[in-house]
Amino acid sequence: MTRSLPLLLSLLLMGIAFAFTTNPPYELQIPPSFGHRYTIPEDNPLTVEGVALGRFLFYDSLLSKNNTISCSSCHQQALAFTDGFNLSIGVSGRPTFRNSMSLANLLWVRNFFWDGHSKTLEAQALIPMNHPDEMGLAPEKSAQKLQQTKFYPKRFQKAFGTNQITPKLMAQALAQFERTLISANSPYDQYLRGKYTLTPAEKRGLDLFMRGSNPDRGIRGANCAHCHGGAQFFQNRFHNNGLDASPLDPGRQEVTGFEEDFARFRVPTLRNIALTAPYMHDGRFKTLEEVVNHYSDHIAQSRTLSADLRGMISLTSSEKKDLIAFLHTLTDREFIRNPAFSNPF
Template identity: 50%
Template sequence: MNKKLHSIYLSVLLAALFSCSPEAKEEPEPTTPTHPTPFELVRPSIFPRIENMPPDNPLTVEGIELGRHLFYEKRLSGNNTMSCGSCHMQEKAFTDGKALAIGELGLAHTRNTMSIANLAWFNRFNWDGSAFVLEEQARGPIENHIEMNQNLAEAVHELQATTRYPGMFEKAFGSATITEQNILKALAQFQRTLVSANSRYDQHMMGTKKLSVFEEEGMELFMTHPEPSISLRGGNCGDCHGGTLISLKTFHNNGLDVTFADKGLGAVTGNPRHEGIFKAPSLRNIALTAPYMHDGRFKTLEEVLDHYNDHMRYDSPGIDPLITEASNEVNGKTLLITEEEKRKIIAFLHALTDSSFITNPNFSDPFK
């Protein structure tokens, strides 16, 4: 009997102890970890090594697709009327055909829209080189009141409220909570995939097709710095737009002006000697990206060559010696290429057009 009473007492005591203890926390249901699918960006055989692939933002199939949607997403503008793709139009090799970019409020930018092909091979962005990291470059146009005029924090709120984007962010970055950082990372991933390397020039360099004799002579002129003392004629273009990227990624004063309303690189560095200096962009797809120069002042390729041949301002402060020292005549004061040589150079420039780049469905607007 005593044993029975003792057992009952012990049971009651244990029950009392457990009833006074804090409730055990309910364990959350296990979630399936997200594993985005790695994407390998294939380097074209004639290209140099990739320059811009940060380890904290590896390319993934899901991240690139999210970036493509965001690139064409009008919620990234203040009044939901324009996207990155409004100024970077695929059919124009991701430019817009305007002298100066026009923002969502109808205001004109001070600069021409640059092509964004092959950005994975560059390490400075914008005409003035003001952006060093592609992940942050997109923040400027989105938040600039002249361009897309959107507060990125507000864009986060708008995207989070959709049915589409939380799931896409979760697949790409492992969280359905949208952040500014992941918006910019996704945009950078997509832009790194915008590779243009299938022009007739590329096919010629890879040995799969030949340029015409006229185009090949234009290429030689384009790439050659003239040396009249040995009768070597050249168009002097390759000193700034050389290599297989058709850009040496350098910055120059190319004799456009003697005073500088737009200070270019000088506004970034604060060095007066850098005023009027701008990035020499890649000329790939150049026949599709008129008008030309940082302010879109030249409507045609013919006007561009006329500038370098006849109309440069040699009195421009800080004009690049690569330009001033180039002439096809001994002691010549200008470039002095012939009309026939101009036509050959322009024929070569047309051979830089990559038709597959402007029609690739992987780069197109997913909302159409």
């Protein structure tokens, strides 16, 4: 027994080394300006095979009830992982409840969906599968379908060391892939690196975006950065942005039960905003012009309206054009063409 112990330890170490070399960690390329204030679960580290498996699952309509809808149906790469509809259409043919959100830079998001009802990407991944108007198939049933294929048991074996497919492992693989969807090479990013020169209109738009208004000092600004600031152009917070005086959608309140959360929704990223129309949680605005007009001139007063929106901005026509010109500099063409994020089939 004493002699066999070193042999057993040696074999164990060899097994660990083999697993590491056959499924090495996935190396994320984190832009310096984005920082490292993100969390990857200890029980779901990013691996090369895990990310690859998640990519296959993301694009596979086998996960839906009638084999017609995949995650990519509502999150298309060419549209910065949105779908171009005000409300998406799934297996039932009925519109979903809210607009499809961009999946860019989810690594830094702490609450998912417009109302933040999911706290992890792993939990989020299974919700559309269960929803009767989205993919319409319980994750357990999806796992059974995948188990019956020749392709997926081998991929799960490579990614997780088992060929037994479960909803948990499906969610972990999808979350791994989604955490790699980093967008950080727009003209604005290149401008910050000294590789792009903003046009005069784009520069004026940037100044408006970043600057608050102070009429007493003759300073004009849109103050967009108050909610859409930082390198990510979003907040992990919820706001009522003045769409309706009597909102019908309770928003965040449906999750927390708090009256002050009524009609508040998660602040989305503005990265690739020119590609992600229509806008707002219900997709009511078809163009950036409509969005800017709303914030400039048409804020609806209500009891939970964000305090920063209680006064009208009232931008001029030229200021609106400048602001929109800047928003177009947030479009990352590399992101929407990156083959690492594209359909692998």
